[in-house]
Amino acid sequence: MKSNLKKASLLLTGIMVGGKLLAQTPDTTASKNYVKPFSDGSAFRTWSIGVNGGVLTPYTVFGIKKQDFQSPHNQIGYGGYIKDQILPSFGLQADFLAGKVAGAVTPADQVNGTYTSFNTKINYSVDLAANFTLANINWRHEQGYIQPYLTVGGGYIAYTPTLTTASGPTNEGKQHDFFIPVGAGLKFNVANGVNIDLGYQVNFVNADNFDGSVQGATNDRFGYGHIGLEFALGSSKKPQLATHNPVASMRTEYLMDEQRLQIQVNQQQAANQQLRSDLNATNANLAKFTVDSDGDGVPDVYDKCPNTPAGTPVDGSGCPLKKPEVKVYVTQQDKEVVNQAVRNLEFDFGKATIREHSDESLNKLAQLLVAKGFNLKLAGYTDNVGSVAANLKLSKARAEAVKTYLAQQGADASKIQAEGYGKANPIATNATDAGRQINRRVEFSIY
Structure with a gap:
């Protein structure tokens, strides 16, 4: 036991000393931490690797009363991982862990009166875990x-348990099972792209023979408290996404814009002073040529139709323009847009809910109505399930649902007529689900 504690102390001391050496030249310059707001992932270092060491024990935060061996013996463990930080607060990491887990029974609770202790060698364990960074935004400091972080994942563990009885140890052979690691911890930024990692993890093994003994119906578990170092991969000129504080970059961007704007304002003020004096002289001469009482864009001196209503298009003499008659024709391409909307339109059974995959073709139809000002008639139909009255009501509701959707996309609702005809005029058999789905439709006519 003393030997194991001594090894653990040496391991932790080595990692802490390494972290201190790396921390002698921390990079806190604004140029290293600044990233233009709303930049994509290429502006950051998203990949990182980590190594760690610590203590493995059958005791966890959930207690040890239901474990087969209730007297834990702490052992050395070690591991590592590679992580891809996908979002500022979310990453995926592949973990590796190895070491030993040991324990014994209390004199009053010896397993079956036979086993006195166990020692399980973790040959290796690998898992894929989600890593959630809980606080990488700081409103008081630039960095x-x-x-703090949480992890949860799933993986594969290979182990060899050894049971000890009064007659000596017995090797139980190599085992392997699925396990779920759940952990939490803190990462301390000690240098540019280097973090000290303090963490604790509970590993739930999907078996009861991790300690070599199968007792009751409770699966085995073990804990791993560790300290380690994380190194961000990539150019040191880029900040690590998981530790980047976007608030600081937004503040830097604001200050830079403020300085640029102030320079521009000073230059513009000088230019404005000169322009103002020139304009004052020019305006005095041009005042009589710029008065436009009715606001139609034609000065009064040239306006042959004074007092034109506001917003009325006028010609060069200020008189209202005659609005040309515009004829709109329905082309084959327009008909294809309508046919596509009809083919893709589907409703949920017994409802006026338009299915999502119908949206794209309805959006194109709405754009056509807006662009060419067509009138549209909607005729709603249902399948033969339900009463005549219910189907008439439902078909009307479906036609109205399409009208509402098109109007929401900008179409003129006054040019859309919606009617319901119930289960009349089926275009497919009502004997199958597919046929009934086709009959739940709204037909379109443009003119």
């Missing part, structure tokens, strides 16, 4: 230095 936050502590990021």
Whole structure:
């Protein structure tokens, strides 16, 4: 036991010393941490690797009373991972863990009166875990230095348990099972792209023979408390996404814009002073040529139709323009847009809910109605399930649903007529689900 604690102390001391050496030249310059707001992932270092070491024990935060061996013996464990930070607060990491887990029974609770202790060698364990960074935004400082995190995942563990009885140890052979690691911890930023990782993890093994003994119906579990180092991969000129504080970049961007704007304002003020004096002289001469009482864009001196109503298009003499008659023709391409909308339109059974995959073709139809000002008649139909009255009501509701959707996309609702005809005029058999789905439709006519 003392030997194991001594090894653990040496391991933790080595990692802490390494972290301190790396921390002697921390990069806190604004140029290293600044990233233009709303930049994509290429502006950051998203990949990182980590190594760690610590203590493995059958005791966890959930207690040890239901474990087969209730006297834990702490052992050394070690591991590592590679992580891809997909979002500022979410990443995926592949973990590796190895070491030993050991324990014994209390004198009053010896397993079957036979086994006295166990020692399980973790040959290896690999898992894929989701990593959630809980606090990488700091409103008080340019760079936050502590990021709490949570992890949860699933993987594969290979182990060899050894049971000890009064007659000596017995190797139980190599085993392997699925396990779920759940953990939490803190990361401390000690240098540019280097973090100290303090964490604790509970590993739930999908078996009861991790300790070599199968007792009751409770699966085995073990804990791993560790300290380690994380190194961001990539160019040191880019900040690590998981530790980046976007608030600081937004503030820097604001200050840079403010300085640029102030320079522009000073230059513009000088130019404005000169322009103002020139304009004052020019305006005095041109005042009589710029008065436009009715606001139609034609000065009064040239306006042959004064007092034109506001917003009325006028010609060069200020008189209202005659609005040309515009004829709109329905082309084959327009008909294809309508046919496509009819083919793709589907409703849920017994409802006036338009299915999502119908949206794209309805959007194109709405654009056509807006562009060419067509009138549209909607005729709603149902399948033969239900009463005549219910189907008439439902078909009307479906036609109205299409009208509402098109109007929401900008079409003129006054040019859309919606009618319901119930289960009349089926275009497919009502004997199958597919046929009934086709009959739940709204037909379109443009003119």
